Amino acid sequence: MTTYTVEPGGRVLWCxxxxxxxVRCVIYPRSGPVEVRVLQDRDLVLTETxxxxxxxxxxxxxxxxxxxxxxxxxxxxxxSPPSAA
Numbered sequence: 001m002t003t004y005t006v007e008p009g010g011r012v013l014w015c016x017x018x019x020x021x022x023v024r025c026v027i028y029p030r031s032g033p034v035e036v037r038v039l040q041d042r043d044l045v046l047t048e049t050x051x052x053x054x055x056x057x058x059x060x061x062x063x064x065x066x067x068x069x070x071x072x073x074x075x076x077x078x079x080s081p082p083s084a085a
Contacts (some may be wrong), residue, residue: 014064016072025060029053
């Protein structure tokens with residue numbers, strides 16, 4: 001299992017796994033443009049910005065659906081909130 005650190009203000013929308021690789025989608029809702037990042041393992045592979053959170057959520061859902069159709073599966077372990085230190 002890959003351990004992720006989400007920057008403050010970010011929220012993981014989904015995390016998928018195929019073989020030993022994880023992909024996750026993180027949204028950063030801000031007062032300005034909303035940013036969505038897709039990371040594979042620990043590498044940032046895609047960043048998209050949207051004028052509002054609803055547009056960002058639609059895009060993230062559609063992107064996740066495309067990955068699922070390519071064989072990626074839910075990885076619920078990585079959606080668990082981090083434990084308090």
